[in-house]
């Protein structure tokens with residue numbers, strides 16, 4: 453099984469596709485899954501999602517196992533056999549590995565059909581942009597499925613390879629991108645008194661927006677919040693003209709959804725206050741929105757108990773992770789657990805150009821999925 457899954461992982465790695473364009477990835481997964489004879493095999497779910505359903509036909513729990521399948525706009529330099537063939541795109545978050553692990557569970561279930569309940573193996577598209585989970589859940593083809601439990605894993609560099617990282621409550625932060633457009637009026641650079649430049653507003657926002665971070669006394673936040681500026685542009689590269697418009701982008705993060713709402717309100721309020729007086733027109737858009745991924749204690753207990761039975765080291769994360777995961781949307785509907793499996797203490801970080809999913813944790817992931825499945829299915 454190990455060689456088969458490793459081969460699949462390398463094929464996916466070699467042919468990475470960006471969020472929302474996972475056409476060939478889906479085709480490869482379908483080709484792998486078909487001979488395993490799932491009772492239902494859905495394609496093009498919420499984009500290029502693939503769902504394999506193994507149904508006992510008898511009452512019992514409905515359990516969803518989810519992997520992601522999209523790659524990132526990061527160039528991969530050569531040097532190994534299965535290097536990315538799509539220039540500028542590569543699997544730098546290990547979603548190729550997560551898919552191979554879930555394919556391993558499909559192999560097991562195919563040979564060990566459930567005695568009760570229904571099991572959903574979801575290969576979800578577009579995780580990195582936060583669009584995939586929402587699209588899958590909104591797809592009419594997914595409507596008949598109402599999982600009692602949902603599970604997802606993510607490899608985590610910085611932890612030993614035999615480690616499972618769990619957390620009750622928030623596992624990964626909520627986040628959203630904010631795009632602030634400022635519009636004034638240009639003038640000749642020799643007559644700045646005649647312009648209506650957004651320069652001052654832009655500078656004030658750059659200095660003050662990040663100060664909305666932190667949850668000290670009087671801040672109104674219940675937990676950690678963070679605002680990070682990510683992009684800014686002002687006017688055009690010219691000496692003769694004052695700027696007429698500006699764009700500023702930032703990422704908002706919070707461990708709790710209600711804190712995200714408060715942080716968002718404060719950011720909007722600041723733009724309004726600073727832009728209105730000098731009569732700078734403004735527009736605000738939001739993008740790549742992720743709720744906080746909130747784990748359910750029952751689902752986390754399943755993962756923890758299973759990992760301990762498998763003699764794996766269980767680490768209870770003290771704080772939630774600051775990154776976000778669109779698995780959050782499943783956690784809003786079902787008892788859910790997102791957890792980490794260690795990718796190695798000194799493994800390159802996620803999204804690093806030199807990151808590659810460590811093949812030797814494929815069997816670790818498969819054994820966890822199999823043990824959780826066995827608990828529900830027999």
Ligand SMILES: [Zn+2]
Nearest residue numbers: 545580802803
């Ligand atoms: Zn990622």
Ligand SMILES: [Zn+2]
Nearest residue numbers: 545546547606
């Ligand atoms: Zn990822």
